[in-house]
Amino acid sequence: MKAIKWVLLLAVGFSLFGCGASMLPSKDSWYAQHYFIMQKFERDTYRGLSDNGRLEFQKVFWAERSPAAKAEFDKRVAYCEEAFRRENAKQPWNTDRARIYLLNGKPASVEYTQNDNWASQSAVGAIASGAGGVNDRSGEDIQANTLEVWSYPFEQYVIVYGFNFQPPNKWKAITMSAQGSRFIGEMETTSRTSTWGPKDPDGYARKLEELKTIL
Numbered sequence: 001m002k003a004i005k006w007v008l009l010l011a012v013g014f015s016l017f018g019c020g021a022s023m024l025p026s027k028d029s030w031y032a033q034h035y036f037i038m039q040k041f042e043r044d045t046y047r048g049l050s051d052n053g054r055l056e057f058q059k060v061f062w063a064e065r066s067p068a069a070k071a072e073f074d075k076r077v078a079y080c081e082e083a084f085r086r087e088n089a090k091q092p093w094n095t096d097r098a099r100i101y102l103l104n105g106k107p108a109s110v111e112y113t114q115n116d117n118w119a120s121q122s123a124v125g126a127i128a129s130g131a132g133g134v135n136d137r138s139g140e141d142i143q144a145n146t147l148e149v150w151s152y153p154f155e156q157y158v159i160v161y162g163f164n165f166q167p168p169n170k171w172k173a174i175t176m177s178a179q180g181s182r183f184i185g186e187m188e189t190t191s192r193t194s195t196w197g198p199k200d201p202d203g204y205a206r207k208l209e210e211l212k213t214i215l
Helices: 029-037 040-047 051-063 067-083 096-104 181-195 201-211
Strands: 005-007 109-114 117-120 145-154 157-166 170-173
Touching (some): 029 181, 040 051, 096 157
Parallel strands (some): 005 157
Antiparallel strands (some): 157 170
């Protein structure tokens, strides 16, 4: 059995946040909700469409994916709406922790720092089955926790994301290490293509091209 390697987060530079906080969508709620599971070519296409074209894009997006993927996405959105609403009441899924959850799902483990001391709370779930893991967070004491670390298995690695509490109610992704950003990017690319990719990539790409003609 290969030894598991721990890969710590490069939060500022890794692919999910590489666009910069100022570029994150917010006015278009559909786009904001789906932004982090979309591949770059989809984002580029969507931004270049007319209003009518974007409405058609939203229909094509899920029509070209499996019902199981849509059901899983809806499940994750529902969790984010309950768990992260204290950070962003209007768009709970448009927060740093929620974006990672939407893209990668439930962490295999979560650890918290309280008063500068590591404390393990709730958090080690069965990786294969997805059992356990993150508890209901709607009543979390955000004043007590100062750092939150999420771990995900990926191939022979364990990918780690860190989030720092910023008063009064925000959790922001932070830089924990400059090592391993390549594997973080690979895991996120895998999530976007394997979990959220279309059933027929070539046919899907042609349909998106056709949307560019809609006025």
